[in-house]
Amino acid sequence: MRVVLIGRPPPDPLTQAEGGAVRRALAEAARTLGPISDTPRLDAELLMAHALDCTRDTMILSRLDAPVPAGFAVLLARRQAHEPLAYIIGTRDFWTITLAVGPGVLIPRADSETLIEAAIDHFGAVGPASILDLGTGPGTLLLAALDQWPQARGLGIERSQTARDYAVGNAARIAPGRAEIRDGDWGQGVAGRFDLVLCNPPYVENGAALAPQVARHEPAEALFAGAQGLNEYRRLAPQLSRLIAPGGIAIIEIGAAQEQAVSTLMAEAGFAVACRHDLGGRPRALILS
Template sequence: MMTSPPFPPPASGRGDVRGALADAARHLDAISDTPRLDAELLMAHALDMSRDAMLLGGLDRPAPAKFAALLDRRLAHEPVAYIVGDRDFWTVTLEIGPGVLIPRPDSETLIEAAVEHFGDRAPARILDLGTGPGTLLLAALDQWPGAQGLGIEASAEALAYAVRNAARIAPGRATMLRGDWAAGIEGPFDLILANPPYVEADAALPRDVIGHEPASALFAGFDGLDDYRRIVPDLPRLLAPGGAAILEIGHRQREAVTALLSARRLQVACRSDLGGRARALIATS
């Protein structure tokens, strides 16, 4: 018996880019908060050109036939970043794919907090605990070209991306190692960055996230604090005088993680993201 397709039919690939984008955005409106942006990123990838170049001079081109297959993948809730294979973060572009946590704009709050903390100084040694594809470490190294960095990652899949990204973005300046948070790491470091898993075990997440991104990079016990409890005790011994440890938190975790840091005699400040939510805790000795 014939059944109807689970999603609206994708753009046909015929006609020009302008028309295909409008058609795709209409389809994506049912499953995405950013349907037009998603369509533009997929189309730019299909055209093998930047989104800016496409918008400035490519809208009247014929739409490439392969755009339809990319749109089908997005309509099945696959994240755009996995489909196109990269994601911009701060001033760098990171290669990413399945098995890797997708960098979020909110995480740039940690780099902003670090820039504010150091002012006209620059950190010499940077540690990124749970670096994923190198997100925070490589952004920081791009910010401070004289710095050296160490990224620690438990996932072999994510570490492979981190190694490739480091070779391209900060050759000779970033060491990426497989490890278990700060176990076996010796300091001191001027800047310590960490975006650990912090989602509660029973939290409901969007289909794009729960169906594709690695659970090990998202969930951290019943209260979302398991990994902070492992990371925080090592911070005092790893942190150089005048340095800062900056941790990403869920927007309801400020008090709980602050208490963990304060128990280790660290001074704590908070920086909010662009949405006004508590996002980064800055710990100093």
């Protein structure tokens, strides 16, 4: 006689004792994610560590033969649907810090670390005393700089309430008492001058083809900036000079094809302009003095 249990879903094959160990599930998940991710194995490992509620290192060192947690299949399905990994696990590493992130927040990119590298080359170990980050998002550039220079204090300006909420939480954890997060539109209403001004504005041209995980999930207002991607640079250029302290600099991120156009805008605003390339050899940051 066959007994049918009503109301109980069939077991997930990944969680079965036979073939259900973490190491085997990771191999299968990496194959599944191959078509939609440039880093399928890393994605699988980070999702599994999140499901196990441990670090990736702990998982690799001691949990590879553990049973697969029931929640892993749900996390994997979300990633297969092109949801950004950072939104699923709720964090993103950047420079020396780990930022809490989520829907409605621009996810920090490794290319943006070029701005921190340029600042270190300019200021050295002594560092700036004061830092301004225009469009701070979840606190990305501001908090990375403050972690680099523990004696510095900073201000982050962000017009998105969602991003500001994340920035406030990240600041309380990473740089308690040293970072103020404030509502604002670039430098409008910001008083005083700062040794280091950082900015990663929207610079994608309208209509550009983006990866599904970006186009479907990340906030359009943090990405797009007009037909040529230059609208926000035009707004920033006349504001920056009054925000930079004597001897200070501003460092702004640019798209890979925007060096000449943005350099011209900034030179017309009275700045000496130098360019820094990212690890891929692409123009990534303009240094204004």
